[in-house]
Amino acid sequence: MTTATTPRLSSDEYMKLEDQYGAHNYHPLPVVLSRGEGVHVWDAEGKQYYDFLSAYSAVNQGHCHPRIINKLVEQARTLTLTSRAFYNDQLGEYERYLSDYFGLEKVLPMNTGAEAVETAVKIARKWGYEKKGIPSNEAKIVVAGQNFHGRTTTIISFSSDPDAKGNFGPYTPGFVSVPYSDVEAMRAELDKDTDKIAAVMLEPIQGEAGVFVPTEGYLKAVKELCAERNILFIADEIQTGIGRTGALLRICGDCTCQGHCERQPETYVTPDVLILGKALSGGAYPVSAVLANNEIMEVIQPGQHGSTFGGNPLACAVATEALEVIRDEKLTQNARELGHHFRAEVQKIVDDYPGLLKLVRGKGLLNAIVINDSPESKTAWNFCVKLAEKGMLAKPTHGNIIRFAPPLVIMKEQIEECVGMIRSVVEEMDAKL
């Protein structure tokens, strides 16, 4: 099972090709991956690594999960794409399955996360005009500082990241940003222009920003502020959703996860609009979706929104299987239990090496270590390069923060082995401080 495929080229050669022929829109760690299985990936030379990025939480079910891949192949041999000009025999059952799974009445299927966010924005605006009575073209959507919702021109218009935003203007108007995890700032903004605000859109934990967990009660408070003012609450659970944080959704209302979910009253909040992506397909195929109840979703009528690939039979079959794997293998529960263990173990390292490490934080298996250095320093990058040498892949986000998000199929002994690798990198780097 662990034999490497014979590489056609060396890692160096693959990297040179990307450098020469690909746009330089990413700055990858110098590792070339050629195979994956469960929690592991292998590079072109056959070296094995633990994957602690999981493709930004798209591969929650583990690399090349056999059930998902079998479903993919089986459906690919049968019917892949019809467009929505016709019905297909996968979409309806998939939509019913998603609706039952997440507890919202209707589904609008898309492909990538950013498209689903765009879809939610369009639904919220249209609802604002047609149901709330906002004057034409004046709808506002309130978002949080340091947000990450994707890369389209509209979405980057409300980003606070200069790299994501710079020189891509003119920007789409209609968005207001408030500090994250600050109920009073949110209340003040929602009281300012209440009649023109269609929605608030939040990540329940800010993943890209560096795994910022909001203060307890924040999400519930925002939902209540919205409900009192006839404002929609949109949860972007593209990264936090589908088991990752030890709950099926971070914001979890009347879903039927049957106890697989940590139903703390604090997060027991039903969003009006739910955005899913990433792990919805277990990393096998781009699949995203927006869910909402009838009275909201009905603002979208034929011809008003769509996508050639959205809702295709291949996506429906893959996503259904990916969600069944989450439930059958109790991955939400595993994320919760091993997340506690991971943070407790890493906290010991933080306590032992306060010169190098500032803190560890997160929920479930979405965690981050903050390095005790400036965001401009190379310390986190060097840390990740050394971790890779030991056999563990993670990537810095925003300079001095390292996210740790392994596939949810990881086991306790594997977590412990990885904590050991983190400790040995810390020891080596601390010796040089």
Ligand SMILES: *Cc1c(COP(=O)(O)O)cnc(C)c1O
């Ligand atoms: C990854 C992500 C997106 C964008 O998804 P893409 O598939 O890359 O377009 C949006 N929101 C959140 C919270 C994400 O993590």
